[in-house]
Amino acid sequence: xxxxxxxVVHPVPFWRRPFRVVRENRRAYLIVxxxxxxxxxxxxxxxxxxxxxxAAQAASLEDDGTADLVGWLVGIPPLFALTILxxxxxxxxxxxxxxxxxxxxxAGLVFFGYWAVETGITLVPASPExxxxxxxxxxxxxxxxxxYILFLLGAFLLGKYWLFPRTIGATNRRQGYFRGLQRIGQxxxxxxxxxxxxxxxxxxxLRYLIYPLSQLxx
Numbered sequence: 001x002x003x004x005x006x007x008v009v010h011p012v013p014f015w016r017r018p019f020r021v022v023r024e025n026r027r028a029y030l031i032v033x034x035x036x037x038x039x040x041x042x043x044x045x046x047x048x049x050x051x052x053x054x055a056a057q058a059a060s061l062e063d064d065g066t067a068d069l070v071g072w073l074v075g076i077p078p079l080f081a082l083t084i085l086x087x088x089x090x091x092x093x094x095x096x097x098x099x100x101x102x103x104x105x106x107a108g109l110v111f112f113g114y115w116a117v118e119t120g121i122t123l124v125p126a127s128p129e130x131x132x133x134x135x136x137x138x139x140x141x142x143x144x145x146x147x148y149i150l151f152l153l154g155a156f157l158l159g160k161y162w163l164f165p166r167t168i169g170a171t172n173r174r175q176g177y178f179r180g181l182q183r184i185g186q187x188x189x190x191x192x193x194x195x196x197x198x199x200x201x202x203x204x205x206l207r208y209l210i211y212p213l214s215q216l217x218x
Contacts, residue, residue, distance in 0.1 A: 043120020105159030154184035
């Protein structure tokens with residue numbers, strides 16, 4: 001009597017693992033996406049309804065020197081793109097989403113929610129030229145927000161596996177915590193790729209696209 005051959009299980013290629021994580025957690029991904037876009041849209045509507053809030057945000061950028069720095073960097077697209085990538089990766093992805101979540105479950109989701117509303121307010125244009133600039137910048141925001149959504153999904157899974165380790169087949173919270181960190185690491189690769197694309201598009205579109213669009217539309 002011969003036994004059935006043991007099926008060969010091929011490991012999932014590294015580059016496909018993030019897509020598997022998203023597919024296995026499709027519902028959570030859709031909820032996080034809806035919340036991220038929804039909060040940004042709410043902030044934008046609030047900025048439209050209360051222009052003083054938008055003006056206050058703009059004044060804050062002027063006072064802390066951010067506006068002047070951006071004005072100088074626009075003329076040097078490669079350096080501008082590198083600066084954008086650094087800010088988006090370190091300040092927003094790591095310090096706002098990931099780091100708080102590895103200390104307190106789901107904390108990064110709360111901090112990002114506040115940032116999304118605040119950013120929505122900031123995006124409201126104050127001039128016709130600003131509305132023109134919003135055309136290419138909208139694509140920038142969509143690309144970068146997709147990257148943040150992947151980090152948010154990772155933060156959500158970390159909190160879920162940390163508090164409820166059995167949902168990932170872990171025997172204790174310590175094991176669930178480390179499996180959550182693995183998910184963040186797997187999702188970080190496509191998130192980084194999106195942040196790079198977004199930074200390059202933002203830097204070069206602001207440098208070379210805004211003026212021709214303004215001449216065409218206004």
